[in-house]
Amino acid sequence: MARRDIGTDDPRVHVRPGRGSRPRTKQRPAHADAAEGMVTRIDRGHYRIRLADPSPTLDAAGDITAMKARELGRGKIVVGDRVAVVGDLSGRDGTLARLVRIEERRTLLRRSADDGDAVGTERPIVANADILVIVTAAADPEPRPRMIDRYLVAAYDAGMEPLLVLTKSDLADASALLALYEPLGVRSLPTSLDAASRAEASCAGEGVDAVREAIEGRTAVFVGHSGVGKSTLINALVPGAHRATGRVNEVTGRGRHTSTNLQALELPGSGWVIDTPGVRSFGVSHVSSADVLRGFPDLAAVAEDCPRGCTHETGAIDCAIDDWAAGEADDGRAPTHGAHQYGAGPGTRPARVDSFRRLLVPSRLAGDPARPVSR
Ligand SMILES: Nc1nc2c(ncn2[C@@H]2O[C@H](COP(=O)(O)OP(=O)(O)OP(=O)(O)O)[C@@H](O)[C@H]2O)c(=O)[nH]1
Numbered sequence: 001m002a003r004r005d006i007g008t009d010d011p012r013v014h015v016r017p018g019r020g021s022r023p024r025t026k027q028r029p030a031h032a033d034a035a036e037g038m039v040t041r042i043d044r045g046h047y048r049i050r051l052a053d054p055s056p057t058l059d060a061a062g063d064i065t066a067m068k069a070r071e072l073g074r075g076k077i078v079v080g081d082r083v084a085v086v087g088d089l090s091g092r093d094g095t096l097a098r099l100v101r102i103e104e105r106r107t108l109l110r111r112s113a114d115d116g117d118a119v120g121t122e123r124p125i126v127a128n129a130d131i132l133v134i135v136t137a138a139a140d141p142e143p144r145p146r147m148i149d150r151y152l153v154a155a156y157d158a159g160m161e162p163l164l165v166l167t168k169s170d171l172a173d174a175s176a177l178l179a180l181y182e183p184l185g186v187r188s189l190p191t192s193l194d195a196a197s198r199a200e201a202s203c204a205g206e207g208v209d210a211v212r213e214a215i216e217g218r219t220a221v222f223v224g225h226s227g228v229g230k231s232t233l234i235n236a237l238v239p240g241a242h243r244a245t246g247r248v249n250e251v252t253g254r255g256r257h258t259s260t261n262l263q264a265l266e267l268p269g270s271g272w273v274i275d276t277p278g279v280r281s282f283g284v285s286h287v288s289s290a291d292v293l294r295g296f297p298d299l300a301a302v303a304e305d306c307p308r309g310c311t312h313e314t315g316a317i318d319c320a321i322d323d324w325a326a327g328e329a330d331d332g333r334a335p336t337h338g339a340h341q342y343g344a345g346p347g348t349r350p351a352r353v354d355s356f357r358r359l360l361v362p363s364r365l366a367g368d369p370a371r372p373v374s375r
Pocket residue numbers: 167168169170171191192193194198224225226227228229230231232233
């Protein structure tokens with residue numbers, strides 16, 4: 001079955017029958033007629049793609065499988081990538097289309113490897129997503145602010161909006177935790193799924209509708225520490241998600257492969273939920289102060305007056321952000337367009353600056369947030 005690749009392209013994915021002897025014209029505008037789609041899953045070199053126009057597929061659902069054309073080289077394709085495909089777009093079992101182009105990415109969620117030989121290597125995780133949903137439990141397991149900070153750093157670096165979802169709000173009051181994120185303007189939503197709705201994977205849990213509304217029509221990546229209730233929440237948001245990904249069979253272990261792969265799941269209505277089951281660590285050592293600053297348009301404007309190469313960290317010489325924080329007495333309130341964008345109320349300037357600077361610290365430290373970090 002596994003035929004060896006014998007030429008320019010795998011014969012199974014070749015578009016035109018027969019290679020002929022005429023040289024192929026390389027300079028033609030490449031694949032102007034290709035179909036557009038989004039990568040929803042990647043499994044051993046096979047790219048699952050949802051076509052923007054589903055009509056070429058037999059069942060009109062728009063899902064096909066493709067292999068990367070050799071001409072694309074080694075560049076990594078990730079879930080969420082917008083791609084162009086040619087060839088067999090029927091989606092019939094065993095057919096493979098050819099992925100010939102990757103469109104420019106609007107956002108890119110990345111992390112740094114923080115183990116083994118690859119320490120410090122940047123890895124792209126998801127492209128073109130809008131929201132990073134940081135799932136944290138109010139209790140069991142205890143929330144870890146340092147880890148939340150890292151996820152926030154990753155969101156700002158990616159150009160994504162962060163949304164803090166606090167699960168298990170039936171177990172503890174998390175207002176102290178949420179207060180930490182108010183000055184940053186990070187939107188937060190509590191959820192609690194009672195035992196009955198958890199068992200049925202129904203949508204009955206409290207707060208689930210608010211999460212759905214917050215991400216409706218957009219693409220959201222869900223991240224969180226093991227045990228926080230991320231799967232429970234995703235199942236409530238996307239009925240049937242579990243069936244689609246396949247359960248791990250206790251005996252054979254089969255199904256594990258798909259369940260540790262990143263996968264984009266369609267929200268009823270519109271929008272996508274991307275689970276990150278295999279992503280346990282989240283190093284952010286690749287992120288600089290300037291990357292974090294992207295999430296803070298108000299501070300970014302102020303920082304234009306900083307000395308060249310200013311890190312904006314506490315104690316940075318002549319950092320313009322210090323002057324701005326000290327200037328609060330003038331108007332009493334921070335200009336919060338950065339915060340506003342994410343739906344939070346205004347905070348004071350010093351609190352906003354302190355919170356911003358707190359985020360700069362994890363971005364300097366390589367490390368695994370799955371391990372407790374001592375302050
Ligand atoms: N009390 C309470 N328990 C919850 C809630 N949501 C989830 N749980 C429970 O928390 C446990 C962990 O939930 P999961 O959804 O498996 O957690 P996860 O984050 O997906 O964890 P991994 O599968 O390890 O990644 C389960 O026993 C859930 O039933 C909630 O809102 N309240």
